[in-house]
Structure formats: structure tokens, C-alpha cells
Amino acid sequence: MWRSFRSALLTAVVMVPLAALVVWAAQAPWALDSSSGRAADDGVREVAVRAHAWGFSPRVIHVAPGETVRFVVSSEDIGHGFAINELEVNLPLRAGRPVRSPAVTVNLPEGIYEIHCSAFCGLGHSSMKGRLVVGAPHPRLASLAPWLASLAVLMSMASFAAVAAVRARRGRRP
Numbered sequence: 679m680w681r682s683f684r685s686a687l688l689t690a691v692v693m694v695p696l697a698a699l700v701v702w703a704a705q706a707p708w709a710l711d712s713s714s715g716r717a718a719d720d721g722v723r724e725v726a727v728r729a730h731a732w733g734f735s736p737r738v739i740h741v742a743p744g745e746t747v748r749f750v751v752s753s754e755d756i757g758h759g760f761a762i763n764e765l766e767v768n769l770p771l772r773a774g775r776p777v778r779s780p781a782v783t784v785n786l787p788e789g790i791y792e793i794h795c796s797a798f799c800g801l802g803h804s805s806m807k808g809r810l811v812v813g814a815p816h817p818r819l820a821s822l823a824p825w826l827a828s829l830a831v832l833m834s835m836a837s838f839a840a841v842a843a844v845r846a847r848r849g850r851r852p
């Protein structure tokens with residue numbers, strides 16, 4: 679009894695951090711980091727973004743459809759770029775110098791748009807992405823797919839561990 683409890687406990691000790699890691703890596707759709715921003719002197723909401731190797735903070739920026747915003751982006755380390763194709767925004771960034779975009783009006787349908795780094799910055803350049811969420815779009819099944827896949831992998835690993843534990847117990851019996 680104690681032995682099976684102990685093996686279950688050990689499995690949990692291994693599985694829980696692993697699960698957290700996989701879910702984090704797959705970026706669960708609701709693991710969002712938002713930015714409220716504040717209004718500048720001209721009344722335009724300024725959204726502050728930090729760029730770094732290799733990502734943006736916040737990773738997700740929420741705007742309302744038709745809202746006018748200004749992006750104030752600074753790089754924490756090396757040269758990057760801050761680009762949103764749909765808004766024709768493309769800011770070259772140099773370390774330690776905040777760059778302000780012109781005021782842009784978000785005339786886009788509700789949805790999720792890609793923010794990407796537009797200057798080659800090494801190994802993680804192609805994965806240096808963020809998301810611009812316009813309005814409150816319904817989550818699409820496609821965006822849930824990586825998360826569901828990681829969940830499926832975890833469940834199969836957990837069942838494998840359970841089967842192995844049962845087999846080990848059976849093997850010990852006289």
C-alpha cells in the first residue's frame with residue numbers, strides 16, 4: 679500500500695513540473711499577458727512594449743476595434759524590430775532607446791494579428807513573436823491545437839508511468 683502510494687507520489691513529483699513546462703512551452707491560449715497603457719498628452723493611448731532576445735513583453739496586446747494607439751517600444755539588449763503588417767507598423771529598435779510609433783487607428787476586424795521582430799537578431803529571431811488582439815475574438819479551435827496536443831502527450835506519459843508502476847509491483851510479488 680505504502681509502496682504504491684510512494685510510486686504515485688514520485689510520479690506526481692516528476693509529472694507536475696513537466697506538465698507545467700510543456701503547457702508553458704505550448705503557450706496556453708489563456709496564458710495571456712496584457713497591457714493597459716496610459717494616455718499621452720494628445721489623448722492617444724500609449725502601449726509600452728519591451729523587446730528582448732527573443733520575445734516581447736507583454737507578449738499579447740489588447741486593443742479595441744477602431745481605437746487609436748501609439749506603440750512605445752524599447753529594446754533591452756540588441757537590435758530588434760517591432761512590426762505589425764496589418765497596421766503597417768515597422769519600427770527598427772536599438773538597445774536602450776525607446777521608439778514611438780505614429781498614432782495608428784486600428785481599423786481591423788476583431789481577431790488576432792501577429793506581432794513579429796523585423797530585424798534579424800540571431801537564433802531565436804523567427805520565434806520572436808507577439809500577438810495583437812483586436813476586440814474579443816472567440817478562440818478558434820486551431821489556436822487551441824498545440825495546447826490540446828501537449829495535453830494528449832502528458833496524458834499518454836502519465837498512463838505509461840502508471841502502467842510501468844503496476845508492472846513493477848506485480849513483478850515484486852512472489
Ligand code: CUA
Pocket residue numbers: 730731732757758759795796797798799800802803804806
Ligand atoms: Cu529580434 Cu529578430
